[in-house]
Amino acid sequence: AAEPRLRVFFALWPDAPTASRLHREARQLQRACGGRLMRQDTIHLTLAFLGDTPVSRLPALAEAAAQVRVPPCALVLDRCGNWHGNRVLWLGPSCPPTPLGLLAAQLGKALRERGFALEKRPFAPHVTVVRNALRPPAAAPVPAITWDVPAFVLVASERGPDGAHYREIGRWPLIK
Numbered sequence: 001a002a003e004p005r006l007r008v009f010f011a012l013w014p015d016a017p018t019a020s021r022l023h024r025e026a027r028q029l030q031r032a033c034g035g036r037l038m039r040q041d042t043i044h045l046t047l048a049f050l051g052d053t054p055v056s057r058l059p060a061l062a063e064a065a066a067q068v069r070v071p072p073c074a075l076v077l078d079r080c081g082n083w084h085g086n087r088v089l090w091l092g093p094s095c096p097p098t099p100l101g102l103l104a105a106q107l108g109k110a111l112r113e114r115g116f117a118l119e120k121r122p123f124a125p126h127v128t129v130v131r132n133a134l135r136p137p138a139a140a141p142v143p144a145i146t147w148d149v150p151a152f153v154l155v156a157s158e159r160g161p162d163g164a165h166y167r168e169i170g171r172w173p174l175i176k
């Protein structure tokens, strides 16, 4: 029988109040730019995308995650950007905190050492909030949202009739 697989990635997941603030901001952007608003329960910031992965490799992912040594931090999401000919709108920090870059770098290194292939593009912290936008966002700054980050998670992405659903399958506190 074929080995079971999961589509997985490491991410920061906002607490409920932060997710709610991000979603409210996303709604404003969607109103201005059209497109499809991400559901509040799917809002996240990807740290490392693994994609389709054999379930037998999950312990190696957990081992890589346990190597990370960075302190908790706070992100200030204060800008809206757009990719793919304006179709993807995202919120991000204009000044990413140092621990966030260290987190992505340490995790990436530990994953590569265990044979996981990651994309080579530099880490660009962003929270996708609208897809298939019809217009670019205004150049004006967006109201800053502060997101306290005490931990990071491993998430499995599962296709549902109403789009992707994300299930947390691991969580690691940030500890220096």
Ligand code: 2AM
Pocket: 009, 044, 045, 046, 049, 119, 127, 128, 157
């Ligand atoms: P996006 O929001 O910029 O589309 C789950 O799909 C998460 O993994 C999303 O945050 C998505 O980023 C990211 N993702 C999907 N495919 C990816 C890929 N091939 N490389 C890097 N990140 C990817």
